[in-house]
Amino acid sequence: xxxxxxxxxxxxxRTGSRNTGIDAPTSPDGLPLDTILRGDCVAQLxxxxxxxxxxxxxxxxxxxxxxxxxxxxxxxxxxxxxxxxDKFESFEAYxxxxxxxxxAVRRVLKPTGTLWVIGSYHNIFRVGAMLQDLDFWxxxxxxxxxxxxxxxxxxxxFTNAHETMIWxxxxxxxxxxxxxxxxxxxxNEDVQMRSDWLFPICSGHERLKDETGHKVHPTQKxxxxxxxxxxxxxxxxxxxxxxxxxxxxxxxVAKRLGRRFIGIERDATYADAAQAxxxxxxxxxxxxxxxxxxxxxxxxxxxxxxxxRGLLMPGTLLTDAKARVRAMVRxxxxxxxxxxxxxxxxxxxxxxxxxxxxxxxxxxWTYWHMDTREGLRxxxxxxxRVRSEMAMAAE
Amino acid sequence: xxxxxxxxxxxxxRTGSRNTGIDAPTSPDGLPLDTILRGDCVAQLxxxxxxxxxxxxxxxxxxxxxxxxxxxxxxxxxxxxxxxxDKFESFEAYxxxxxxxxxAVRRVLKPTGTLWVIGSYHNIFRVGAMLQDLDFWxxxxxxxxxxxxxxxxxxxxFTNAHETMIWxxxxxxxxxxxxxxxxxxxxNEDVQMRSDWLFPICSGHERLKDETGHKVHPTQKxxxxxxxxxxxxxxxxxxxxxxxxxxxxxxxVAKRLGRRFIGIERDATYADAAQAxxxxxxxxxxxxxxxxxxxxxxxxxxxxxxxxRGLLMPGTLLTDAKARVRAMVRxxxxxxxxxxxxxxxxxxxxxxxxxxxxxxxxxxWTYWHMDTREGLRxxxxxxxRVRSEMAMAAE
DNA sequence: GAATAGACTGAATCAGGCG
DNA sequence: ACGCCTGATTCAGTCTATT
Numbered sequence: 001x002x003x004x005x006x007x008x009x010x011x012x013x014r015t016g017s018r019n020t021g022i023d024a025p026t027s028p029d030g031l032p033l034d035t036i037l038r039g040d041c042v043a044q045l046x047x048x049x050x051x052x053x054x055x056x057x058x059x060x061x062x063x064x065x066x067x068x069x070x071x072x073x074x075x076x077x078x079x080x081x082x083x084x085x086d087k088f089e090s091f092e093a094y095x096x097x098x099x100x101x102x103x104a105v106r107r108v109l110k111p112t113g114t115l116w117v118i119g120s121y122h123n124i125f126r127v128g129a130m131l132q133d134l135d136f137w138x139x140x141x142x143x144x145x146x147x148x149x150x151x152x153x154x155x156x157x158f159t160n161a162h163e164t165m166i167w168x169x170x171x172x173x174x175x176x177x178x179x180x181x182x183x184x185x186x187x188n189e190d191v192q193m194r195s196d197w198l199f200p201i202c203s204g205h206e207r208l209k210d211e212t213g214h215k216v217h218p219t220q221k222x223x224x225x226x227x228x229x230x231x232x233x234x235x236x237x238x239x240x241x242x243x244x245x246x247x248x249x250x251x252x253v254a255k256r257l258g259r260r261f262i263g264i265e266r267d268a269t270y271a272d273a274a275q276a277x278x279x280x281x282x283x284x285x286x287x288x289x290x291x292x293x294x295x296x297x298x299x300x301x302x303x304x305x306x307x308x309r310g311l312l313m314p315g316t317l318l319t320d321a322k323a324r325v326r327a328m329v330r331x332x333x334x335x336x337x338x339x340x341x342x343x344x345x346x347x348x349x350x351x352x353x354x355x356x357x358x359x360x361x362x363x364x365w366t367y368w369h370m371d372t373r374e375g376l377r378x379x380x381x382x383x384x385r386v387r388s389e390m391a392m393a394a395e
Numbered sequence: 396x397x398x399x400x401x402x403x404x405x406x407x408x409r410t411g412s413r414n415t416g417i418d419a420p421t422s423p424d425g426l427p428l429d430t431i432l433r434g435d436c437v438a439q440l441x442x443x444x445x446x447x448x449x450x451x452x453x454x455x456x457x458x459x460x461x462x463x464x465x466x467x468x469x470x471x472x473x474x475x476x477x478x479x480x481d482k483f484e485s486f487e488a489y490x491x492x493x494x495x496x497x498x499a500v501r502r503v504l505k506p507t508g509t510l511w512v513i514g515s516y517h518n519i520f521r522v523g524a525m526l527q528d529l530d531f532w533x534x535x536x537x538x539x540x541x542x543x544x545x546x547x548x549x550x551x552x553f554t555n556a557h558e559t560m561i562w563x564x565x566x567x568x569x570x571x572x573x574x575x576x577x578x579x580x581x582x583n584e585d586v587q588m589r590s591d592w593l594f595p596i597c598s599g600h601e602r603l604k605d606e607t608g609h610k611v612h613p614t615q616k617x618x619x620x621x622x623x624x625x626x627x628x629x630x631x632x633x634x635x636x637x638x639x640x641x642x643x644x645x646x647x648v649a650k651r652l653g654r655r656f657i658g659i660e661r662d663a664t665y666a667d668a669a670q671a672x673x674x675x676x677x678x679x680x681x682x683x684x685x686x687x688x689x690x691x692x693x694x695x696x697x698x699x700x701x702x703x704r705g706l707l708m709p710g711t712l713l714t715d716a717k718a719r720v721r722a723m724v725r726x727x728x729x730x731x732x733x734x735x736x737x738x739x740x741x742x743x744x745x746x747x748x749x750x751x752x753x754x755x756x757x758x759x760w761t762y763w764h765m766d767t768r769e770g771l772r773x774x775x776x777x778x779x780r781v782r783s784e785m786a787m788a789a790e
Numbered sequence: 791g792a793a794t795a796g797a798c799t800g801a802a803t804c805a806g807g808c809g
Numbered sequence: 810a811c812g813c814c815t816g817a818t819t820c821a822g823t824c825t826a827t828t
Contacts, residue, residue: 091527121536121561125523132486132520138803140553141516143538145591152587155576158535158627161589164559166516175806180727181550181818186743187699187728191820192547194556196540196591199703224703231727232553257726288709288726290741296550296805296817350815359470363816457801465804468818476801515801541800546819549804554820558801596800599823614801 031239034255036263036271036278041243044264045104053108053262054178054238056115057229057250059221060101061088062123091126098130101243106134108241112176114139114233118165118221128166136168139177140195144225147200167233178233182294193232199224208247208273216273217247226253234259236289248274255281258289299390301383303349303364304333309389311382318368321376325356327368335368349379426634428655431646431666431673436638436659440499448503448657449573449633451510452624452645454616455496456481457518458489467548476613480662486521493525496638501529503636507571509534509628513560513616523561531563534572538591539620543598562628573628588627594619603642603668611668612642621648629654631681643669650676696778698744698759699728706777713763716771720751722763730763744774 029049037044088094105115115136117127131138142165149161169177184193199222206223208216226249234240236258242250245263247270254261255278263278265271306312307329314331317338327335335352337345342355349364357367365383369376424444432439459481465473483489500510510531512522526533537560544556564572579588594617601618603611621644629635631653637645640658642665649656650673660666701707702724709726712733722730730747732740737750744759752762760778764771 121523121533124536125520125527125561128516128520129524138516140555141559142553143540143557143591145538149589155587156534156574158537158562158579159587159589160535162538162591164536166520167553172803179551183727183729184553185550186746187702188697190743190745192550192554194544194554196538196557227703227726228699284709284726287723287731290725290731291727294817300807300815348815357470360466361470361816363818365816458803459801460803462803465802466818467799471798473802473804474799481801515803517801517803543800543821545800545802546821547802547804548818550818551804552802555802595822598800598821602800610800 031260032262033239033260034262036245036248036251036265036275038265038268038271040266041264042100042104045101045108045243048108048262050107051110052239053241054110054113055230055234055240055259056105056109056113057226057240057242058101058105058115058117059219059242059244059246059250060098060117060119060123060127061244062120062219094123095126095130098127099134102127102130102134102136105241105243106136106170109170111170111174112178113170114177115168115170116165116229116233117168118144118163120160120163124164124166131166131168135171137170137172137174139167139169141166143196145196145198147198148203149201165229178235178238180232180235180291180294183291184232197225197228202249208277210273217270220247221249223249223253226250227257230254230257230259235291236286245274246270248277251278252281255283258283258286299387301386302333303379305386306379306382307331307333309386311385312370312379316370318370318379319376320353320356320367321369321378323369323376327352327356335364426655427657428634429650429657431640431643431658431660431670433660433663433666435661437495437499439659440496440503440638443503443657445502446505447634448636449505449508450625450629450635450654451500451504451508452621452635452637453496453500453510453512454614454637454639454641454645455493455512455514455518455522456483456639457515457614458483459515459517465548473545473548474613478613489518490521490525493522494529497522497525497529497531500636500638501531501565504565506565506569507573508565509572510563510565511560511624511628512563513539513558515555515558519559519561526561526563530566532565532567532569534562534564535590536561540591540593542593542595544596560624573630573633575627575630579627592620592623597644603672605668612665615642616644618644618648621645622652625649625652625654640669641665643672646673647676651679653678653681696781697728698774700781701774701777702726702728704781706780707765707774711765713765713774714771715748715751715762716764716773718764718771722747722751730759 029052031049031052088097109115117131119127128138144163144165146161149159152159185191202220202222207220210216230240230253237260239260239262240250240254241262243264245251245265248263251261251263251274263274265274307314312329314329316329318327318329318335319325324339326338328338330336330346334346335349337343337352337356339356341358342352345352345355347355349368350362353362353364353367354360365380366378368379370379424447426444426447457476459476461475461477465475467473483492504510514522523533523536539558539560541556544554547554580586597615597617602615605611625635625648633654634657635645635649635654636657638659640646640660643658646656646658646669658669660669702709707724709724711724713722713724713730714720719734721733723733725731725741729741730744732738732747732751734751736753737747740747740750742750744763745757748757748759748762749755760775761773763774765774
């Protein structure tokens with residue numbers, strides 16, 4: 001297992017050598033793709049080119065404050081998170097840490113990139129407030145509901161059965177971030193994906209164990225959780241970065257889903273385990289990864305194109321679905337309303353539809369219909385024909 | 396309808412007169428019990444005796460800061476929360492407001508008292524961080540999952556389907572707070588009550604309307620939510636205070652459940668409506684007070700769950716029962732048709748099944764089959780497996 | 791009166807390309 | 810940067826009007 005140290009990683013990238021056993025060419029802007037960078041995440045992030053990463057997933061230390069050992073009712077000790085990396089002197093220290101890595105992440109994010117952070121009530125409120133203070137723009141908070149959480153042993157609180165993720169854009173007003181709405185909806189019984197997700201915790205075969213059978217990492221996240229995050233907010237080929245890679249779940253899932261990854265981890269044991277894990281992952285075939293051409297991304301067709309291609313003749317009468325409103329197709333691609341309200345007014349299919357309904361806006365492609373042998377059909381069916389003809393021609 | 400103004404309330408309490416139609420004696424320490432105090436909550440809280448309240452439920456302004464108008468796909472306007480009381484100049488102003496009311500609440504809380512605050516991602520992170528800064532001690536964060544949230548109309552985010560509550564003790568190491576563990580567990584099919592709760596939003600008869608049929612308050616909370624809070628963290632006869640009473644849900648439920656209430660509200664319209672509502676509430680007989688609402692849900696399984704749980708691998712070929720039609724499972728949970736009609740088209744299991752058959756609709760669960768050692772089996776059998784696993788997890 | 795269709799509603803930080 | 814135009818987008822439920 002070859003693991004690249006930070007300085008070496010940069011050199012290796014520049015020369016285009018293989019870092020992880022798969023082909024890992026350096027991107028034009030010098031990103032060390034498909035690599036684990038070892039060291040402090042702020043230091044490593046500051047060496048990466050600015051505006052180069054599409055998606056960041058961060059699972060920072062939780063700042064847990066257990067007041068001593070936690071015991072089960074049978075007096076056995078719970079193997080809680082008490083590692084040194086999870087200790088902070090104070091909230092101030094934790095905030096300073098959070099501020100530093102968030103700023104470093106903001107620098108490497110593309111303007112269209114987004115950030116996910118996962119946490120529990122111990123730290124997520126501080127992270128969320130800092131995100132807002134630093135002018136990130138929260139898009140959603142997502143609740144990971146655990147099917148099998150650890151019970152509350154003392155019976156003094158509710159079973160802590162969830163963790164919270166914050167999904168944020170780089171800044172207010174950020175446009176063009178990736179959100180695969182249609183795919184998520186199609187995969188969810190054709191209703192919108194909600195902000196509450198249900199997954200089991202990571203256990204069984206998926207949970208990394210060392211030679212002695214102990215878990216390698218105390219907070220290994222389930223791959224299913226990362227898969228939904230990555231499929232939601234990135235495209236195949238995008239660069240996914242995890243500044244607290246830990247056991248490598250983000251990188252392993254990113255690789256499997258055909259994304260490029262950059263992981264940062266300062267603990268050698270974790271980095272070694274993550275590298276071995278990533279090396280064993282195979283990327284799914286392209287066909288299984290292809291993104292559906294969404295309606296939003298489909299090529300734009302001008303109404304004019306229907307006329308130019310002879311699918312619609314000037315002078316044709318269009319109507320609404322109930323054939324109450326009428327409008328005539330003009331040679332210049334505008335419609336002329338022939339019924340009130342708006343009688344005699346001229347506008348695009350969208351404007352004319354809006355005027356006819358007394359609305360501010362209207363999708364003329366679905367509003368206007370034409371008479372065919374099979375009855376009234378929306379002109380959108382003609383647009384679909386043009387689109388498929390164009391696709392054929394492009395082959 | 397008699398409504399007591401702040402000064403009058405104090406006098407009335409001292410003389411033991413009735414304020415709300417039920418017997419409202421002044422407590423030995425001079426608390427104006429079962430009363431709505433009108434005015435700013437910080438000012439009103441500062442007049443109450445210290446260390447006198449058992450439970451505080453607070454629904455502060457969320458600081459939504461909406462950007463513009465939002466319309467539904469049918470072009471109707473969403474009646475958003477744009478009230479003046481929800482507007483703050485900046486995060487700093489919101490933090491100062493939060494700090495002031497939290498400190499005022501801390502003073503009136505008994506050492507054994509606890510505080511609940513509800514919010515959304517717009518404000519809850521700031522509230523949570525401030526709670527920690529002020530040395531409250533977070534016991535749980537609770538997620539209210541809405542059965543019927545407003546959808547995301549633009550398809551640019553996940554449906555915002557939950558709100559978050561923080562449950563906190565007065566200070567670290569606080570002992571003796573009320574948590575009715577056994578009652579909650581008994582009411583929850585004998586499993587511990589979890590941190591994710593499922594309730595519908597407040598609508599129908601429960602939603603207060605004015606004479607013109609408009610909602611009295613834009614953010615009225617459901618009584619079921621408050622009932623679980625109050626039953627969880629207070630005993631009969633305890634004093635429950637709400638510094639942002641609004642439409643009075645906290646007080647109405649507290650009265651029904653045999654608790655004493657103090658509400659603070661600065662808007663006269665809200666206070667009037669709350670008073671009338673509270674007056675109409677009858678306290679339940681003692682015997683009925685022991686029961687809590689139960690939570691049981693029939694799990695709805697998305698096709699995605701099969702992939703996420705590793706029961707179905709991306710790239711797998713599915714067929715119809717006669718193995719004539721073929722489709723490939725994609726990583727994002729959609730199917731890609733590999734046979735005509737619809738060759739190359741992509742959709743959910745239901746859409747793809749419909750396209751393949753030339754129908755408007757199709758139940759993909761029973762239409763699509765997978766090859767197993769026992770021959771073709773409908774994917775519905777996998778769904779059954781996920782359901783039973785989830786049922787096991789819930790036991 | 792019963793059944794059905796259609797209107798209405800809910801704490802929402804809800805677009806993107808081109809000129 | 811700003812403005813204009815195209816054109817994509819909703820779930821669970823209650824209430825009202827109509828058949």
